[in-house]
Amino acid sequence: MKTTQVQLASTPEGTPTEDNFSLVEVELPSLGESEVLCETQYLSLDPYMRSQISGRHLSGAVNPGQGMSGETIARVLESRSEAFAEGDLVRVMGGWQTHSIHAATEVAPVPSGDVPASYFLSALGMPGLTAYAGLIWQAKPQAGETVLIPAATGGVGAVAGQLAKSHGCRVIGIAGGAEKCRIATEELGYDACIDRLAGDVGEQLDALSPDGVDVFFDLVGGELLHQVSQRLKVGARVILCGMIAEYNAKERMPGPPPALWIIARATVYGLVVYDFESRRQEFVDAVAPLIDAGTLLVPEDMVEGLANAPALFCRLMRGENRGKAVVKVA
Structure with missing residues (x-):
């Protein structure tokens, strides 16, 4: 059978556009022993994919003419493994395509329950585990x-913001635009939110937290990391998690002067979520009850149809998404 697949048509110069992607049909191989045929239900779109396109991500590169990689929630259509049966809902790196074939060892079951299956790509999936x-x-x-x-x-x-609030912290967000800041404070429970498009971020942070910051969960890198490193409290923790401010750039910015972290006696962690895969169930057991109780909201920016994946990804890379970017494929 054939699968409809989104491929990288050309490597972007700067921020990706829809022209950098193409929709093609690809013939799938025959199903082998201990393999499963999956039909994609939901596809996760994430900022790290921009690093894959640039050939700078530890998970590997995506070159022109190759299918885009990504985690999916899928339904098993056919199985040649005793571990999975037709109809099972699974989590797998199915990529930007409608159907995919995998060894049973590459597939994980999605727990049954009342939460939407797409949540296992967001708050109960890799982004939630990262947070x-x-x-x-x-x-x-x-x-x-x-x-x-x-x-x-x-x-x-x-x-991350909602978890920090649940632990009794004062939480300040940074977002692009007044509407995102409203969502942060009115819906997600942030104590305050800085609009990075409306004035100097450092000055706004000084006004909101003149004594500095205890924990900086850095998802963007770039100039912001420099600004916040100048405003750390003694004993601060800095989590280096993402560099979305630099993903569209050819060259990386130099890091903050180490003296800023030394003065603050700061602990700086490099976070690679794959290192915590063995603790995934522990994380799900802790977060699922918060979702069930309605104390942790799961905002999703969802579009329908695989053909709309490139447009949503481009919006994500422009910082225009509102919540976890997900494509409803099937």
Whole structure:
């Protein structure tokens, strides 16, 4: 059978456009022993994919003419493995396509329950695990501390901000535009949100938190990391998680002077979410009850149809998404 697939047509110069992608049909191989045929239900779009396009991500590169990679929620159409049956809902790196074939060892079951299946690509998936690992396991926030989270309404930021509030922290977000800031404060519970498009971020941060920041969950890198590193409290923790401000650039910015972290006696963590995969169930067990109780909201920016994946990804890379970017494929 054939699968409809989104391929990289050309490597973007700067911010990606829809012209950098093409929709093609690809013949799938025959199903082998211990393999499963999956039909994609939901596709996750994430900022790290821009680094894959640039050939700078540890998960590998995507070159022109190759299918885009990505995590999916899929339904098993056919199985030659005793571990999975037709109709099972699974989580797998199915990529930007309608159908895919995988070894059974590459597929994980999606737990049954009342939450939407797409949540296992957001708050109960990789973005949620990223937020939980970085904030709870690495930063270890304490009640009363000030936590600063840029990309405050995105897939990782929205979860991290709400987790920080649940631990009694004062949480300040940074987002692009008044509407995103409204979502952060009125819907996600942030104590305040800085509009990065409306004035100097450093000056706004000084006004909101003149004593500095205890935890900085850095999702963007770039100039913001420099600005916040000058405003750390003694004993601060800095979680280096993402560099979305630099993904569209050819060259990386130099990092902040180490003296800024030394003066603050700061602990700086590099977060790679794959290192915490073995603790995924522990994270799900902690976060799922918060979602069930309605105390942790899951904002999603969802479009229907695989053909609309490039447009949503381009909006994500322009910072125009509102919540976790997800494509409903089937």
